[in-house]
Amino acid sequence: MASPSDFLLYDTPLPAPNPRRVHIFLREKGIAIPSHRLNLQKVQQKTPEHFKRNILGQVPVLRLPNGAHISETVPICEYLESQFSDAKYPKLFGATPYANAIIHQWIRRIEQRITMHVGQVWINSHPATKVVSDRMGMKRFADFGEESKARYLQQLKWLDKVFRTKAATTASGEVYVADLDPQEASTKVESIGFSTADIVLLCQVDFGTAIGLPIPAELTALHSWHSLVSKRPSVAVENGGAMKLMPRL
Numbered sequence: 001m002a003s004p005s006d007f008l009l010y011d012t013p014l015p016a017p018n019p020r021r022v023h024i025f026l027r028e029k030g031i032a033i034p035s036h037r038l039n040l041q042k043v044q045q046k047t048p049e050h051f052k053r054n055i056l057g058q059v060p061v062l063r064l065p066n067g068a069h070i071s072e073t074v075p076i077c078e079y080l081e082s083q084f085s086d087a088k089y090p091k092l093f094g095a096t097p098y099a100n101a102i103i104h105q106w107i108r109r110i111e112q113r114i115t116m117h118v119g120q121v122w123i124n125s126h127p128a129t130k131v132v133s134d135r136m137g138m139k140r141f142a143d144f145g146e147e148s149k150a151r152y153l154q155q156l157k158w159l160d161k162v163f164r165t166k167a168a169t170t171a172s173g174e175v176y177v178a179d180l181d182p183q184e185a186s187t188k189v190e191s192i193g194f195s196t197a198d199i200v201l202l203c204q205v206d207f208g209t210a211i212g213l214p215i216p217a218e219l220t221a222l223h224s225w226h227s228l229v230s231k232r233p234s235v236a237v238e239n240g241g242a243m244k245l246m247p248r249l
Contacts, residue, residue, distance in 0.1 A: 178192035
């Protein structure tokens, strides 16, 4: 089996949510992988050399011991889960086929309901992306960016309601994303707990906050989940430093 030092992660020091997902995942697993940082402000991810690693010219990218490359955060994390699956490593994609399916279900929901809208605000409304759009000749749609803000807020309210409903039926009141689905009292299902789905949601809402879309104060159930996850050592070690670097709307 390969050791962590046999891999190489191409990422960025900027507080982009996708590289951050992988970093939190690695800290949760207790895996230290060497990294090569690309400066996105200098467009180092769009060089011919990096296009050979990822045809979209994006980060993160994981180089495997055999020289092959994997892009996109969830495939990268799931591949690493398969390589470091001993009992000493936590199972962040679930310990059973059921848990794995539910975690992927929630990752998909987050990407469709949360990530998509934050992304449209970032692309169409944020001043930090205007230079890139102008350089690449891409038209921005400010009105759609504004509409995406409203849609994002609507989805946060939906999430808050789901967290509130589940917490009311949980003895500790502590709820993680993969355990949000309601279940019949007679249904025997395992509690999944903290998972990659929590990492994906955390990075996305934190990125939203960083670009001027904070979680509204009245969404207390969502704030409770955020506080719970943010206290984990894999996240607390950042001390908010990465998110402070992002220019706000």
